[in-house]
Amino acid sequence: MYGEFLQLAMLNLGLIFCMMVAMWALSIALRDSSITDIFWGFGLVITAWFSWALGDGVPARQYLVLTLITLWGLRISLYIGWRNRGGEDPRYARLRQHVESSGGNYALHSLTHIYLQQGFFMWLVSLVLIFAVSADAPATLGPMAWTGSALWLLGMYFETVGDWQLSRFRADPANQGRVMDRGLWRYTRHPNYFGEACVWVGLFIIAMENPLAIVTVISPAVMLWVLMGPLGKGLLERRMGKKRPGFEEYKRRTSGFFPLPPRD
Numbered sequence: 636m637y638g639e640f641l642q643l644a645m646l647n648l649g650l651i652f653c654m655m656v657a658m659w660a661l662s663i664a665l666r667d668s669s670i671t672d673i674f675w676g677f678g679l680v681i682t683a684w685f686s687w688a689l690g691d692g693v694p695a696r697q698y699l700v701l702t703l704i705t706l707w708g709l710r711i712s713l714y715i716g717w718r719n720r721g722g723e724d725p726r727y728a729r730l731r732q733h734v735e736s737s738g739g740n741y742a743l744h745s746l747t748h749i750y751l752q753q754g755f756f757m758w759l760v761s762l763v764l765i766f767a768v769s770a771d772a773p774a775t776l777g778p779m780a781w782t783g784s785a786l787w788l789l790g791m792y793f794e795t796v797g798d799w800q801l802s803r804f805r806a807d808p809a810n811q812g813r814v815m816d817r818g819l820w821r822y823t824r825h826p827n828y829f830g831e832a833c834v835w836v837g838l839f840i841i842a843m844e845n846p847l848a849i850v851t852v853i854s855p856a857v858m859l860w861v862l863m864g865p866l867g868k869g870l871l872e873r874r875m876g877k878k879r880p881g882f883e884e885y886k887r888r889t890s891g892f893f894p895l896p897p898r899d
Contacts, residue, residue: 637847643690643765647682648758654678655754659746668731668745669724671753676712678754680705682761683768690769695776700767700841703787707834710791714798756857760835763854767842776844783840790833793819793894797826814875814885822894824872824885828862829892835859863892 654674662668683704687697723731727749734741800818804810819826835858842848861867868891875882888898 637850639690639769640766640850643686643769644758644762646689647686647761647765650685651678651682651754651758651761652751654681655750655757656746659750662745662750663742667723668727668749669719671749672724673712673716673719675715675753675757676708676710678757679761679764680708682757683764686765687768690765692767692769692771693774696770696780696841696844697768699776699780699784700764700838703784703834703838703841704764707787707791710795718802756861759857760854763835763839763842763848763851766845766848766851767838770842770845770848772845779844780841783837783843786833786837786840788837790830790835790837793826793830793833795830797830801827812879814879814881816885816889819894821889821897823890823892825862825868825892826894828868829894832859832862832892868892 655671655678658671658674662670683701687701690697722728731741731745734744797819800820801815804815804817823829832855835855839848839851839855842851872882872886876886879885890897
């Protein structure tokens with residue numbers, strides 16, 4: 636089992652490297668590094684289908700995982716593409732300006748610090764997908780598959796509804812400079828991050844129908860570290876604290892990650 640999994644993992648590493656170099660070249664031509672965020676979901680969908688084409692897993696589990704990851708990947712990539720319409724994400728624009736004003740080569744910097752780095756994380760996250768679509772046992776879907784699917788569904792709800800609520804809030808000029816504290820955002824400061832965590836833990840539970848999938852715990856662990864650590868929740872909240880006067884009060888009364896009733 637591990638032999639085929641390792642072979643597919645190495646093939647996917649090569650595939651992801653090629654995809655990210657191609658996206659880097661396109662970003663240089665477009666002068667837009669934020670296309671890497673748009674490609675994130677598409678890239679993981681491609682790795683799953685690539686593994687399915689070469690693997691020899693249980694069809695029922697293959698189709699379940701492929702359906703779930705394709706729905707997730709298309710949603711997040713299309714949403715980020717819509718959100719970033721009209722030009723490069725300001726975060727990347729600021730990074731470009733900083734590197735170039737310091738005399739650095741932004742093209743090389745973006746290759747090593749954005750595209751190859753993100754490609755490595757994409758590969759780590761994809762390991763659970765590779766295992767799930769290539770595992771040849773058990774032969775049928777069991778309770779863990781349905782438990783994982785239910786958690787995935789919960790995650791998709793929080794991601795989709797949270798993003799939709801935030802988009803509507805930002806579209807109203809009356810909310811300029813205000814903190815979003817309505818809908819799902821009333822119960823957690825990061826409903827989209829909580830949803831993302833549920834999606835990947837759910838996929839891991841599906842893969843764990845075969846106990847050998849424990850080696851892919853790195854996939855949900857990486858996602859949780861990114862979402863809950865200094866690169867995700869921490870970085871976003873530091874920025875919000877500087878830009879939104881009411882954020883500290885919102886932070887005091889609202890759960891940082893898991894949905895809970897607001898504190899008085």
